[in-house]
Amino acid sequence: MKAAPFDHHAPETVAEAAALLAEFGDEAKVLAGGQSLLPLLSLRLTRFEHLVDVHRVAELHGITRTDDALRVGAATLQAEAEHDAVVAAAVPLLARALPHIGHFQIRNRGTVGGSLAHADPASELPTVALTLGATFEAASVRGTREIAADDFFTGTWSTALAEDEILVGTRFPVWAGRTGYGFAEVARRHGDFALAGVAAAVALDADDRITRVAVGMLGVGATPVRAGAAEAALLGTAPDAAAVTEAARAGMAALEPADDLHATGAYRRRVGAHLMETALGAAIEEARRG
Amino acid sequence: MxxxxxxxxxxxxxxxxxxxxxxxxxGRYVDDIVVPQMLHAAFVRSDLPSARITAIDVSAALELEGVSAVFTGADLNPGAGTMQPSMMAENPAAVVAPLTPLAGDDVRFVGDPVAIVIAESRALAEDAAELVVVDYEPRDAVASMEAALADGAPLVHPELGGNVASDLALPEDPELEAIFASAAHVVTERIVQHRHTPTPMETRGVVASFDPVTDQLEVWLSTQGPHEARRTFARVSGLPERHVHVRMGDVGGGFGQKFFTPREEQTVVLAAKRLGAAVKWIEDRRENLLAANHARSDVATVSLALDAEGHVLAAKLDHLEEAGAWPVGGTGGVGPFVAMLFPGPYRIPRIWWRSRVVWTNTAGRGAYRGPWMFESVAREQMLDVAARATGIDPLELRRRNVVGDDEQPFTMATGMTFSATTSATTLEHAARVIGYDDFRAEQARARAEGRLLGLGIGLYIEPTSTPxxxxxxxxxxxxxxxxxxxxxxxxxxxxxxxxxxxxxxxxxxxxxxxxxxxxxxxxxxxxxxxxxxxxxxxxxxxxxxxxxxxxxxxxxxxxxxxxxxxxxxxxxxxxxxxxxxxxxxxxxxxxxxxxxxxxxxxxxxxxxxxxxxxxxxxxxxTSSPTWSNACHICTVEVDRITGQVEILRYVVSEDCGRMLNPMVVEGQVHGGVVQGIGGVLYEHFVYDDAGNPLTTTFLDYLVPTAAESPRIEIDHVVTDGPNPEGVKGMGEGGAIGSVPAVVNAVADALAQVGATVTEQPLTPVRVVAALEAAGA
Structure with missing residues (x-):
């Protein structure tokens, strides 16, 4: 389990990193925390002639808050975001999802941007980004652009980032008013990829009617997915427990999770509906207290 | 007492x-050994479960700078001595697979070593291994015992003429059949224990250095037996034993996988001897999961006959044990021990058994902490099946059948004699510590709330220090x-x-x-x-x-x-x-x-x-085993939606004689229990029907971690062992009693809603399937 030979590049600016990606094209890959890439390289399941290690790129690190968004630099460590009070206050859903990523040793190395760009459909951060409608900032020698979360995740381990583009940061919207959030997942063991998981966010008006709702799932498709049917069923209502159960059932019914080694699609549907009910219930409960 | x-x-x-x-x-492990000018080895392994090798081209690999040699079976197999462990090599009647250092004309499982590359670094050796081109003519494979036993099944080892390595059985017993015919209760069940692999934290590894001037072979090895390794290396290399020096440093676990001296280590020794050089091979995790010996994989159809009061009158056991292609330690055949030990600590007056060992195109079976422990799995699960069938509480059923502490020596119907064990005492102690009656009341209350709690017992005796x-x-x-x-x-x-x-x-x-x-x-x-x-x-x-x-x-x-x-x-x-x-x-x-x-x-x-x-x-x-014993009881809650199992409490009452160091004893119990829990709930080495392994990384082969480990409460029953120091062996026991305890606890929880499980592992999907089948 030794990686095939590669050249290691250690740029110190985004411009240098982008230049390397432009130069080497599909022979290059960005290396962030290495928690997914290095095992794949060691198993020789993938190989690149050039690794562009962005660890030293200072402008990729850091968390900043504006009125309506939380910006997380791509190379910010997951552990840093997990323990950041600003993150917890601005985007509670992100803070609640982070502890579910692997184990603390992994989060001490793994980066927020790395997980998003790796785009494993069973991982937590892509689903949070999709659920909240995050905006991705990409840079290349051609310039910078923004990509909406709805357009970002294009398939298992694939994103809208072009070969020569590097993910610079991600802006998570900050929801205002009476809001609540829920995150729930089921994994074989503590820290494993989820068999199924749900992220939910709701905002209520003064009469407890849902004015805004977002439900995303992990582990049930080729990409993170929104449970649109559940959202539609709840928007504008002040649901009781039975209505939440019904919405979760409807949300799950529209999805067709696949079988794999660890769970059948039928199992994922059963557990997914339950998790959706749990996460939504928790989110609504929290918003009502707010 | x-x-x-x-x-x-x-x-x-x-x-x-x-x-x-x-x-x-x-700690200082074999990978910490550095010998001047040491070379590094990597194996080229088969990615097909069964195939004829039509050509091997090593030329591109040899051209890579820094590569010293690439050996195939044609280079290392001729002249190699037997690779079997001493107890098989010295037993002319032993049935063994025709093992060679590297594949000969064909490969017989995914992972079969076809060539060994020797280079200046492991990374370079792996680069070169990728350049070795092997042409195969694929053949149909048998990836399960069922497939191997089918009419006209392809043969794993054509030289042996069949896929059954051994078939031992007692003669038909009309009296036993008469007992079954007239018994108040008869229960029959098919018990399945799936394939595991031992997964020591330190994988296998060897450094072998041969000096052609002095004819001296120096070996550093990750092993459980340097002296056995020395004999094995002497046999395979043809060197006199006195010219073979084996050393070990710290070893990061073995669990049986390093008890004998496996094939790759022997092959590295032959390569070092051939080159007159020092060669290091450190197995990587993928190789360890793929090709180091696997364990378990047993199936049995078991019947018990009981009288109206729940006394077991007779038993029948038809057992299949999967050997894989190249079992480590001969056939891997512990099957007869499974049968001989099936009665365990209970009075089972009459028994019939058959035990077959079956070759398949999979990684070979080998020793794993309690190699024959399927006897306890099958017996203890059956006792719970019998308890449900008779309506007798499972603790009470065991009380009625267990051999008393003062009724020993006791000879089982299979002829095994045990003595100085305290099963009846540990049964009572464990039940008292867990608070048996209180738990049953709690279980009923939880059931009324719609929650499923369960309790499982695993009672066993273990022949330790078997001579x-x-x-x-x-x-x-x-x-x-x-x-x-x-x-x-x-x-x-x-x-x-x-x-x-x-x-x-x-x-x-x-x-x-x-x-x-x-x-x-x-x-x-x-x-x-x-x-x-x-x-x-x-x-x-x-x-x-x-x-x-x-x-x-x-x-x-x-x-x-x-x-x-x-x-x-x-x-x-x-x-x-x-x-x-x-x-x-x-x-x-x-x-x-x-x-x-x-x-x-x-x-x-x-x-x-x-x-x-x-x-x-x-x-x-010693000329006879020293028997130790324990009773494991655990309680669980089964999540009715997700099928996940949470262990609520775990109690062990054990008798390993005088304890040399109670802390060490408890550490051994803890480790064994966690392995057993892992085996029941998480670990499963999976092949698809064609023989392709699906769990070759720790992403898919799930070992238990600290997060999955319950607090383990241990009660010591101390009686003198039959030797001057008064000790009894105990290293394996934790992994024996835990498996039936956990399986029975889950089965107990599910039985409340009419759901049944007799097959491991108890994955969330399987538990949910059992609940759904019962309409619960």
């Missing part, structure tokens, strides 16, 4: 001598050094058992020195007496009693010299913590250092009748 008193050192939870280096990351071949003997040498310190030389091979600690305790106790002044040396064939290796729960009993004898002999020597120096009678002297004193007159004393100085200094002039040496070898030999 009164518990024997602990000694000054024996029986105390003294701190481990191993801990300072192991807990600070300073097969060289395993019934061990020797130990104790030497007082010139300054008065003590060195102990053992043929053992610790890989997590705290042998440096426990054997130092034995020496400190019986020689009369301080624990701190004793050092244990093991794992070196040039320095230590021959030993059968560490495994089979044999070290405490066999090495422990040998060490005791050696310490007592040296004590006698020390006393003899001290008697001369003190001008006292030997029988008036006592030895404690390195001081020999006249009993009742402690001021008349001499230190062990002074005794050693007298012996080592020729000028002192000891008279001829005084011992001239402070060194002795003890030997212990």
């Amino acid at each position: 009164s518990a024997p008193a602990a000694g000054r050192y024996v029986g105390q939870a003294v701190q481990r001598k191993e801990d300072p280096r192991l807990l600070t990351g300073h 097969a071949a060289t395993l019934g003997v061990e020797a130990a040498t104790v030497r007082v050094e010139s300054g008065g310190g003590v060195t102990v030389f053992l043929g053992t091979a610790a890989h997590g058992q705290s042998i440096e600690t426990t054997m130092a305790q034995v020496v400190a106790e019986h020689l009369g020195v301080a624990y701190e002044d004793v050092r244990v040396v093991q794992g070196d064939t040039d320095r230590t007496p021959f030993g059968g290796g560490t495994g089979g729960s044999r070290t405490a009993v066999i090495a422990g009693n040998a060490t005791r004898e050696a310490a007592l002999k040296v004590r006698e020597m020390v006393v003899g010299v001290a008697a001369h120096l003190l001008e006292a009678a030997p029988e008036d002297l006592e030895v404690h913590d390195g001081v020999v004193a006249v009993r009742g007159t402690p001021v008349r004393n001499v230190s062990l250092a002074a005794v050693a100085a007298a012996v080592h200094n020729a000028g002192t002039g000891l008279p001829p009748d005084v011992p001239r040496l402070l060194e002795a070898t003890g030997r212990y030999q």
